[in-house]
Amino acid sequence: MLDSILAIWSQIPEAIRVSALIVLKILAIVLPLLGVVAYLTYAERKVIGYMQARVGPNRVGPAGLLQPIADAAKLAFKEIVIPARANRALFIIAPVLSFLPALVAWAVVPFADGAVLANVDAGLLFILALTSFGVYGIILAGWASNSKYAFLGAMRAAAQMVSYELAMGFALIGVLMAANSLKLNDIVLAQQGGFWHWYFIPLFPLFLVYWISGVAETNRLPFDVVEGESEIVAGFHVEYGGMGFALFFLAEYANMTLIATLVATLFMGGWLSPLENVPVLGQLPLLGQNGFHWLALKVAFFLFCFLWFRATFPRYRYDQIMRLGWKVFIPVTIVWLAVVGVFVHTGFGPWF
Amino acid sequence: MFQLVLFYAFSAVLIGAALAVITARNPVHSVLFLVLAFVTSAGLWLLIDAEFLAIVLVLVYVGAVMVLFLFVVMMIDVDVATLRDGFNRSLPLGLGIVALIVLELSVVLGGSRFSDPRGPVPLADGGSNIRALGEVMYTQYVYPFEIASVILLVAIVAAISLTMRRRPGRRLQDPGLQVQARPEDRLRIVKMPSEPRK
Numbered sequence: 001m002l003d004s005i006l007a008i009w010s011q012i013p014e015a016i017r018v019s020a021l022i023v024l025k026i027l028a029i030v031l032p033l034l035g036v037v038a039y040l041t042y043a044e045r046k047v048i049g050y051m052q053a054r055v056g057p058n059r060v061g062p063a064g065l066l067q068p069i070a071d072a073a074k075l076a077f078k079e080i081v082i083p084a085r086a087n088r089a090l091f092i093i094a095p096v097l098s099f100l101p102a103l104v105a106w107a108v109v110p111f112a113d114g115a116v117l118a119n120v121d122a123g124l125l126f127i128l129a130l131t132s133f134g135v136y137g138i139i140l141a142g143w144a145s146n147s148k149y150a151f152l153g154a155m156r157a158a159a160q161m162v163s164y165e166l167a168m169g170f171a172l173i174g175v176l177m178a179a180n181s182l183k184l185n186d187i188v189l190a191q192q193g194g195f196w197h198w199y200f201i202p203l204f205p206l207f208l209v210y211w212i213s214g215v216a217e218t219n220r221l222p223f224d225v226v227e228g229e230s231e232i233v234a235g236f237h238v239e240y241g242g243m244g245f246a247l248f249f250l251a252e253y254a255n256m257t258l259i260a261t262l263v264a265t266l267f268m269g270g271w272l273s274p275l276e277n278v279p280v281l282g283q284l285p286l287l288g289q290n291g292f293h294w295l296a297l298k299v300a301f302f303l304f305c306f307l308w309f310r311a312t313f314p315r316y317r318y319d320q321i322m323r324l325g326w327k328v329f330i331p332v333t334i335v336w337l338a339v340v341g342v343f344v345h346t347g348f349g350p351w352f
Numbered sequence: 353m354f355q356l357v358l359f360y361a362f363s364a365v366l367i368g369a370a371l372a373v374i375t376a377r378n379p380v381h382s383v384l385f386l387v388l389a390f391v392t393s394a395g396l397w398l399l400i401d402a403e404f405l406a407i408v409l410v411l412v413y414v415g416a417v418m419v420l421f422l423f424v425v426m427m428i429d430v431d432v433a434t435l436r437d438g439f440n441r442s443l444p445l446g447l448g449i450v451a452l453i454v455l456e457l458s459v460v461l462g463g464s465r466f467s468d469p470r471g472p473v474p475l476a477d478g479g480s481n482i483r484a485l486g487e488v489m490y491t492q493y494v495y496p497f498e499i500a501s502v503i504l505l506v507a508i509v510a511a512i513s514l515t516m517r518r519r520p521g522r523r524l525q526d527p528g529l530q531v532q533a534r535p536e537d538r539l540r541i542v543k544m545p546s547e548p549r550k
Contacts, residue, residue: 090384121482125407132415136387139419143380143426151426158423162416182482323527 025117029106037253038068044307051311078242083145086239090144095240095247098137101130102254109261110185112271112292123184124172127262128165131217134255135161138219138226138236141248145239153235156318157219157226163325164213170333171210174203174340175266178351188270193350195274200267202343202351205336207267209329211302214259216321218252220306222313223321230315260302264295271295359399366392374439379425387418404482 009017042057042064049056057064082091108123110116120126135157142154178199179187191198200207216223227235237248264270275281275288286293316324344352369389376382390413397406489497 120403122403122407125404125411129407129411129415132411132419135415135419136422139422139426140384155423155427158419162419165415320527 022117029117030103033103033106033254033257034250036257037250038072040253040257040303041071041249042068043303044310047304047307048311051308072246075242075246080242080244081239083147083239085146087144087146090140091239092244094137094141094144095244095251096137097140098134099247099251099254100137101133102251102258105130105258108184109258109265110188110270111295113189113290114185115292116185119183119185122182124176124182124187127184128169128172131168131255131258132161132165134251137248137251141240142236145236147239149232149234150236150238152232153226153228153238156228157236160219160223160226160321160325161217163322164216164329167209167325167329167333168213168217170330170337171203171206171213172266174206174333174337175199177337177340177344178203184265184270188265188272191269192272192276194277195269197350198267198269198272198274199351202349203267203336203340205332206340207263209333210267211263213325213329214263215306215309216325218255218259218306220252220256221310222316224315225318225321228315256303256306257299260299260306261295263302264298268298269294270298355399359396362392362395362399366396380422383418383422383425386421387414390414390418401481404485 012020045067046056046064057067060066060070082088105127107117108120108126110119138157138161139154142150142152142157145151175187176182179190181187181190219226225231227237232238237245240248271290271292271294273288273290273294275284276290278288281288343349346352366389369385369392372385373382373389376385390409394406394409394414397403397409
């Protein structure tokens, strides 16, 4: 059986085989990602439910486990209403533009040593470029809806994303100074040798800045003035229903997963085991070994933090968000970049 | 072969988008077509292995500059009719400038550079051109590079100081003081004897 499949496979022309493999790899990344996104919404409702002494969804399926599927089915069958004075073409393109970069950025994310769709040299730059592209979907949605609330949300999104991107970029410069590479795979490999080799220790301020800016980039609480229910109803997606809304929703959760993965990869050693080089514990069968399971655990932790923040913090006021981005984060990152420069020059600790 | 098809496809989209930038009736559409033009020229650069330039073009122009452009264009209320009027009036002047630029470019670059069949020369050690670019920029050309960045910094400071106004009577918050506030500063608990029962 397997032999005959392999025989057929080898008869296919080379060009088609290569493209088919790439498409299969893309599916192997995107389909699990959509699963993660679906169950992240379930986890969010459950976690926040328990934090607020409720149970969360528990009706559809055992312990409410089929809830995300029911939600998706409901959204897929809803009518898409396009407002009469809206700009039709842009109104339809906007959700696509916000979902697209959220998926494309995964092309350069390594899941284990070498397990990456495209191990490009400028991986980190590629991710920066794509995450900055995501804001167009939000701005266009706000503008094309031709609604005051949506427009206010779009304006806030543009200002917030541009301000926090700078801090994020500066934080990444620290990482690439330490790792001496823009390749995500090499950045993880540079952190080998147990959790005290990970970059969150020497780059701690940059780690905090990147993580908090990541929360702000994804418009999650406490930085969700873009949606701000109590002020501007639902912000940029107030006019969207059905699949249009679902795409924004998917994009937000895919971006959250991406930020969590990036924080885990850049600062917490990616797929590396924290017990590497630890006597006795490092010999444990699964826990001591590097592999995808460690990346998944770290990503799950940071995703939990997203939900935790949402349940714990009150919303920031708009001017305070701007102050935090420009007057606190950017000076902190610039000072710490100078410190990292000294570290690199003196070969400080096990990191440089 | 495939790259040639991509090249002509990107070029066609690029020229179409560039024309649409100046012919679109709605200024927001113009900005979006400019974004499309940037993205397709980044694609063209990727085809000649200039991935650093391509990514930086998307990062800086699409990701930051055009977002602010869009931000401003969306908020100003443009009267499209007067804009169209100006378009027809300044069309001859614009065409003249375009002809001049084409002439200058063809004098400087010449036809020989466009028909070079060799394409980009691969690096001797097979390294990435990002590394090569960085090495050249931070060793051979480090002073011009730093002088250029200082000039940019001066321009930023000048622009900010020109537009900064100090209005009297502005009420600003001091976040440091706000953070330091303690409950005792804001709330005074007064102990009072309860009224005796009659």
